[in-house]
Amino acid sequence: DAGVTQSPTHLIKTRGQQVTLRCSPISGHKSVSWYQQVLGQGPQFIFQYYEKEERGRGNFPDRFSARQFPNYSSELNVNALLLGDSALYLCASSQTQKNTEAFFGQGTRLTVV
Amino acid sequence: SQQGEEDPQALSIQEGENATMNCSYKTSINNLQWYRQNSGRGLVHLILIRSNEREKHSGRLRVTLDTSKKSSSLLITASRAADTASYFCATANTGGSNYKLTFGKGTLLTVNP
Numbered sequence: 001d002a003g004v005t006q007s008p009t010h011l012i013k014t015r016g017q018q019v020t021l022r023c024s025p026i027s028g029h030k031s032v033s034w035y036q037q038v039l040g041q042g043p044q045f046i047f048q049y050y051e052k053e054e055r056g057r058g059n060f061p062d063r064f065s066a067r068q069f070p071n072y073s074s075e076l077n078v079n080a081l082l083l084g085d086s087a088l089y090l091c092a093s094s095q096t097q098k099n100t101e102a103f104f105g106q107g108t109r110l111t112v113v
Numbered sequence: 114s115q116q117g118e119e120d121p122q123a124l125s126i127q128e129g130e131n132a133t134m135n136c137s138y139k140t141s142i143n144n145l146q147w148y149r150q151n152s153g154r155g156l157v158h159l160i161l162i163r164s165n166e167r168e169k170h171s172g173r174l175r176v177t178l179d180t181s182k183k184s185s186s187l188l189i190t191a192s193r194a195a196d197t198a199s200y201f202c203a204t205a206n207t208g209g210s211n212y213k214l215t216f217g218k219g220t221l222l223t224v225n226p
Contacts, residue, residue, distance in 0.1 A: 004155075033213065042201050042216030043156070056213055088153060098212045100144060100205070104156040 002027070004093050004105035012111045013081050021076045021108045025093030031055075032074040033102065034066060035090040043090055049074055050097040078110075086112045119202060119220040127225050132189040134220040136202030137182075143205045145178055146214065147187050150199045159187075159200075192224045 005024045013019050025032050031050040035043035048056040049068035063079045072093075078085055088109050092102040120135045138145070144163045148156040162169045162178045162185065169176045175188040189196055199221050203214040 031212070035214075035216075037153075039153075040218070042203075042218050043214075045213040045215065048213060058213070090155065092156075092214075094212070100161055101146075101158055102214060103158065104148075106155040107153075109153075 004091055004103050006089075006091050006105035006108050008108060009106065010109045010111075012113060015081055015083060015112055017081050018077065018079045019081060019110060021078075021089050021091075021110070022073065023076070023091030023093075023105060024073045025091075026103055029093040029095050029103070030072055031094045031097050032068055032072065033092045033094075034074070034076045035092065036060070037088040037090060037107070038084075038086070046076070048097075055097055081112045083112050086110060119200070119217045121220060122218070123221045123223070125223040125225065126192055128192060128194055130192055130224075132192050132196070132222055132224070134187045134200050134222070136185045136187070136217055138185075138202070138204050138215075138217075139183065140204075140206055142180075145176075145185050146203045146205070147174075147176060147185075148201045148203060148216075150201065150219070152198075156201065189222075192222075194224050194226045196222060197224045198222060 007022045033048040034046040037043040045058040047066045052068045066076045068074045088107045090107045091105045094102045146161045147159045160171045162176050173190045178185045199219040201216050201219045203216045
């Protein structure tokens with residue numbers, strides 16, 4: 001069984017550019033959440049999507065957006081990148097909107113230079 | 114913002130010893146979960162304890178929860194070098210239409226062979 005898969009694993013972007021990160025949840029899981037983890041901190045909630053609708057948003061600027069596709073995979077987009085956006089971006093999937101256990105992917109390491 | 118605060122920030126022990134990590138949180142919760150993260154990669158779910166539970170065991174792991182003190186502890190018995198990792202507590206809060214986990218800053222555990 002494949003776990004949560006994220007792509008790419010590493011990415012280097014220049015300030016002002018845009019980036020798209022991708023996540024495929026575990027088969028049968030309908031909820032995908034995105035988290036940002038900066039060095040030395042715990043993950044911070046960005047978005048939750050369930051059944052292709054946004055169900056929750058963390059305290060992040062409008063430069064951050066996401067969507068979920070009919071196959072429940074998801075993309076996270078970040079526009080006008082800042083140096084402070086450098087972080088590990090984690091995707092988590094769960095079976096239902098309020099499922100108690102979240103399964104995380106290995107993350108995408110984004111470096112903004 | 115961070116909900117939980119782990120204590121200590123770093124812990125170094127010898128193989129075979131027990132490791133205890135503590136977590137404090139601020140608001141009412143549905144459940145509290147502990148995760149492990151190796152070398153800044155994906156999070157691995159270890160154990161979940163519900164707000165109406167006081168203690169839970171899983172293999173070498175023992176978790177306690179004191180909702181009156183808004184605190185939890187994770188005990189790893191007979192530690193191994195492979196337990197070296199960062200450990201995070203995460204709370205799932207009451208109310209709201211979305212499901213998000215709020216993480217602490219983590220405890221870095223080093224188990225020396």
